[in-house]
Amino acid sequence: MTETMLAAFRHDVHKFTGESHENARESFAGVRVNQTVPEGADGDAAALSRPQEVQEQTVPNHNNHHRLSLLTGETAYGSSGGSQTSIKSDVRDLVTIEQAERAHERWLASDVAAAFNESVYHPYTSLKYHTLLVAALLDNYRDGAEFGGLHFVADSAGEVVPFRTVFDGNRFALRIDESADGNPSARLGSRPWRSWASVWNRLTEHPLDTDHDKYDMTLDANLRRIQSWSTALQYLEEYADWRPDR
Numbered sequence: 001m002t003e004t005m006l007a008a009f010r011h012d013v014h015k016f017t018g019e020s021h022e023n024a025r026e027s028f029a030g031v032r033v034n035q036t037v038p039e040g041a042d043g044d045a046a047a048l049s050r051p052q053e054v055q056e057q058t059v060p061n062h063n064n065h066h067r068l069s070l071l072t073g074e075t076a077y078g079s080s081g082g083s084q085t086s087i088k089s090d091v092r093d094l095v096t097i098e099q100a101e102r103a104h105e106r107w108l109a110s111d112v113a114a115a116f117n118e119s120v121y122h123p124y125t126s127l128k129y130h131t132l133l134v135a136a137l138l139d140n141y142r143d144g145a146e147f148g149g150l151h152f153v154a155d156s157a158g159e160v161v162p163f164r165t166v167f168d169g170n171r172f173a174l175r176i177d178e179s180a181d182g183n184p185s186a187r188l189g190s191r192p193w194r195s196w197a198s199v200w201n202r203l204t205e206h207p208l209d210t211d212h213d214k215y216d217m218t219l220d221a222n223l224r225r226i227q228s229w230s231t232a233l234q235y236l237e238e239y240a241d242w243r244p245d246r
Contacts, residue, residue, distance in 0.1 A: 004142070005100035005163060007035045008135040009107060011042060015065045015116055015127055016091045029092045041138035044147060045130055047192040048229040050122040059123050067117040070124050070231060071238045077115045087112055101162045107132055108160065108168045114237065118230055126234035132166040133229060136176040139163035145178040147192055152199050153177055154184040154207045167233050169240050172207035174233070194227035215243050 013033035014024035024034040036042070046052065057063055066077035077087075090112040097103040107113060113128035139162075140150055155165070155173040167174040176188070184205035189195055200223050208216040219239050226232040 039141035044192040045133040129230035129233040
């Protein structure tokens with residue numbers, strides 16, 4: 001299990017290094033990378049965030065894996081002030097973790113993974129959240145679940161379920177799982193597609209205070225418009241960090 005789950009966290013290292021999928025290296029910093037993820041989890045996660053049939057540039061003059069922020073419109077690469085050398089060091093530290101559960105925890109908290117997109121054609125998508133979606137789907141599939149039986153679940157902050165939690169903020173966590181355990185949830189649907197807004201709208205109870213908090217109202221309104229899963233999860237993270245009252 002460990003090697004399989006580590007493959008999920010290492011399958012897109014070529015996007016950090018700027019290599020094409022076809023010419024991606026087989027090892028990086030002494031570990032195997034860019035392997036095919038089993039169970040079709042990578043393809044399903046990709047379908048949650050971007051149209052598979054569109055392979056053309058959607059943002060003029062932006063054709064690399066440095067993510068554009070939906071919140072600011074600016075590139076997220078190096079926005080924290082890190083140098084190119086320190087970013088490369090952070091990438092190496094992230095992808096060479098040998099314990100799968102630890103790798104999951106590090107990806108949830110990673111700033112460097114959030115600086116990259118999952119597709120040069122769709123630069124607002126997030127490599128960080130694409131990878132976490134891949135891991136969540138893979139772990140569920142390995143347990144015999146099918147996509148149509150999965151739920152999007154809102155948990156308490158810090159309640160991290162290994163591999164299945166895809167967002168861990170200071171107010172709530174979000175996961176993909178076959179069981180909701182009585183928590184607010186919504187079914188993902190019958191097939192993977194860009195359905196974030198639809199699923200977010202169908203949560204049985206929302207983790208935001210949309211009755212009294214003006215920032216939560218704005219955040220919720222925007223989340224109800226975003227279709228891409230990795231874009232929405234990244235926007236949720238950035239918005240929480242941006243809030244002037246936090």
